[in-house]
Amino acid sequence: MMHEFITVKGRKMKIIKLNIEYFIYLLIFSQLRIISIYSFQSPEIYGHSTVSIDKKLYFIGGYEHTTKDNSSFFYIDLNQSFNVSTPAYIPLESAPVGITYATACVGGVNNATIFVFGGINQDKNSKSQIMNKLINEFDTTSQEWSTPQIEGEPIRRRGLQAVIDTKGNMYMFGGFYDFVNMNTTFFKDMIIFNTITFAYSNGSTIDGPPRMYGYTATLLPNGIIMYIGGVSATIIPIINITMYDINKNSWSSTIAESPNDIQNRGFHSAVLAPNGIIICYGGTSLDYYAASPSLIVLNTTSFEWRSPEHFGMNKPPNLYTHSANLVENYMIIGFGNITASDSYPLSTSSSIYILDINNYTWISYYEALPVPPPPNVSPPPNVSPPPNVPDQPKPPLSVGAIVGITIGVAIVMVLLLFFRIRYYRNRSPNFYVSGSQK
Structure with missing residues (x-):
C-alpha cells in the first residue's frame, strides 16, 4: 500500500x-x-529411471524424442484418481546434469532420498559428458538435488539395474559404457553402494554371470536377486536364471521351464507381485525387434514361465527401454520406445499404462484407494456403507481438466x-x- x-x-x-x-x-x-503445472506436457522419453515414494511415482531423466532433452523430472501423485490417458503430471526442478540410461533407488537415513547411479551424464550447457561423480541424489523432503563427491567410485557405466535392501545397500551388476575415443567396455563386477555411509564395496564374482546389460534385477524377500534376460555376446536365453544371494555373497543359477513361443529378450521390465510372481513386459529380441509375447510371468518357486492372457482396451504397444513399477496391485508401465515384431523402433511413447495384476487387465482409469482413518477412530453410528463403485468409472473430465x-x-x-x-x-x-x- x-x-x-x-x-x-x-x-x-x-x-x-x-x-x-x-x-x-x-x-x-x-x-x-x-496452470503451468497442470498443463505440463507428457514427454516422449526412453532410457529414464523411476522410483516410488509414498505413492508418488517419480520419472527421472531419459532422452526426449522431440526436444532432444535429457533433464525431465516429474511425478504422478498416486493418492489421486485419474484417467490413465491424461494423468496430472507434477513437474519438478531437474537434476544438475542431464541423465540417461541410469538406475535409481530410494534409500538414505530416512529412506526418503532418491539415489541415481551412473548412466550418461551431460553438462546442461556444453552437453559434454561428465565422467566423475556417479551419484546424483534428490532429497524428497527438502526438494533439493546434490551431487556428492564420493571416494572409491567405480568406472562409469550404464545399461544396468539396481536393487536396494533394507540396510540401504544398492546392488548393481555389470553394464557397459561407450567411452570417447575408446572401444565399448563391458563389466561383470558386483558394485555395492551403501546409501547411508556413502561407501562403495564389491560383491563376489565367483560363478557369476558373464558380462551383461539390459537385464532385469528383482530382489526377493529372502535376499535373492534374480537376473532375467539381457544382452551379452547375444540375447541371454530367458530360461537362464542367475541368482545372487546378498546374505551369503554367492552366485547360483538354474534353468526354468518355458513354452517354445516365449522369446528371449533384453531391455524389458520386471516387477515382483505379492504372490512371488515376477511379471515382465516388453523388451527386444535380436535386431531390436519386439519380443513376443509382450507379457510373461515367472513363478519363482517352480521356475516356470508362462504367458497369461491379458485384457482391457488400454493395452500398451510393444515397448523397450521403458519403466515398470508396482504400486499396490498395479503395474505402471511408463514411456519407452515403440517397436514391432519385424522392424526397428517406430517411435517413442508419451503415455503410461496400468495393469491390474489381480486379473491381468489393462485399466483406463486409476482409482486411488481411500486414505485409512487414524487408529482407534470408530465410524459414526447409523451411517450406511457407501454404494458400490464400478471397477473402472469413467468421469467425463480428468483431474487436470477439472483443475484447469x-x-x-x-x-x-x-x-x-x-x-x-x-x-x-x-x-x-x-x-x-x-x-x-x-
Missing part, C-alpha cells in the same frame, strides 16, 4: 491508498503458475474484480483517511 499526507484543520492526516493492482498481479501470477477449468473461472472472477475496483478508484481514489470524520 502507499501512504500520502494532507492537512486538515492544521493537522497532517495520512491517506492510505491500497495498491490493489499489485495484489491482483500477484494473484494472477500464482494462478498462472498452477476451476482456475480459469477463478482468473475471470479476479479480472472482473480488478476492473471494478479500478473503476471506483478512478471516481474516488482515496479509500480511507485516518482520523477523518465522515
Whole structure:
C-alpha cells in the first residue's frame, strides 16, 4: 500500500491508498503458475529411471524424442484418481546434469532420498559428458538435488539395474559404457553402494554371470536377486536364471521351464507381485525387434514361465527401454520406445499404462484407494456403507481438466474484480483517511 499526507484543520492526516493492482498481479501470477503445472506436457522419453515414494511415482531423466532433452523430472501423485490417458503430471526442478540410461533407488537415513547411479551424464550447457561423480541424489523432503563427491567410485557405466535392501545397500551388476575415443567396455563386477555411509564395496564374482546389460534385477524377500534376460555376446536365453544371494555373497543359477513361443529378450521390465510372481513386459529380441509375447510371468518357486492372457482396451504397444513399477496391485508401465515384431523402433511413447495384476487387465482409469482413518477412530453410528463403485468409472473430465477449468473461472472472477475496483478508484481514489470524520 502507499501512504500520502494532507492537512486538515492544521493537522497532517495520512491517506492510505491500497495498491490493489499489485495484489491482483500477484494473484494472477500464482494462478498462472498452477496452470503451468497442470498443463505440463507428457514427454516422449526412453532410457529414464523411476522410483516410488509414498505413492508418488517419480520419472527421472531419459532422452526426449522431440526436444532432444535429457533433464525431465516429474511425478504422478498416486493418492489421486485419474484417467490413465491424461494423468496430472507434477513437474519438478531437474537434476544438475542431464541423465540417461541410469538406475535409481530410494534409500538414505530416512529412506526418503532418491539415489541415481551412473548412466550418461551431460553438462546442461556444453552437453559434454561428465565422467566423475556417479551419484546424483534428490532429497524428497527438502526438494533439493546434490551431487556428492564420493571416494572409491567405480568406472562409469550404464545399461544396468539396481536393487536396494533394507540396510540401504544398492546392488548393481555389470553394464557397459561407450567411452570417447575408446572401444565399448563391458563389466561383470558386483558394485555395492551403501546409501547411508556413502561407501562403495564389491560383491563376489565367483560363478557369476558373464558380462551383461539390459537385464532385469528383482530382489526377493529372502535376499535373492534374480537376473532375467539381457544382452551379452547375444540375447541371454530367458530360461537362464542367475541368482545372487546378498546374505551369503554367492552366485547360483538354474534353468526354468518355458513354452517354445516365449522369446528371449533384453531391455524389458520386471516387477515382483505379492504372490512371488515376477511379471515382465516388453523388451527386444535380436535386431531390436519386439519380443513376443509382450507379457510373461515367472513363478519363482517352480521356475516356470508362462504367458497369461491379458485384457482391457488400454493395452500398451510393444515397448523397450521403458519403466515398470508396482504400486499396490498395479503395474505402471511408463514411456519407452515403440517397436514391432519385424522392424526397428517406430517411435517413442508419451503415455503410461496400468495393469491390474489381480486379473491381468489393462485399466483406463486409476482409482486411488481411500486414505485409512487414524487408529482407534470408530465410524459414526447409523451411517450406511457407501454404494458400490464400478471397477473402472469413467468421469467425463480428468483431474487436470477439472483443475484447469476451476482456475480459469477463478482468473475471470479476479479480472472482473480488478476492473471494478479500478473503476471506483478512478471516481474516488482515496479509500480511507485516518482520523477523518465522515
